Amino acid sequence: MDSLIEAWNTAPQMAKVHPTSLELSRVLVSLHKRSNPKVTALAKKAGIRL
Known part of the structure; x- marks a missing residue:
């Protein structure tokens, strides 16, 4: 989960569309x-x- 949060903080546009x-x-x-x-x-x- 920490890596996913880091991905959202670093590159939110990419995290939003990456499968x-x-x-x-x-x-x-x-x-x-x-x-x-x-x-x-x-x-x-x-x-x-949710």
């Missing part, structure tokens, strides 16, 4: 959507509905 980034974000959200505020913030950046 691996999107899939990892979806998996994290599906597993931890309410238990982790970092995941919630990533979901909002990626445009994933």
Whole structure:
């Protein structure tokens, strides 16, 4: 998750469209959507509905 956050901070345009980034974000959200505020913030950046 730390690497994904770093990717969003470094290159948000790339993280938003990269397939691996999107899939990892979806998996994290599906597993931890309410238990982790970092995941919630990533979901909002990626445009994933909770």
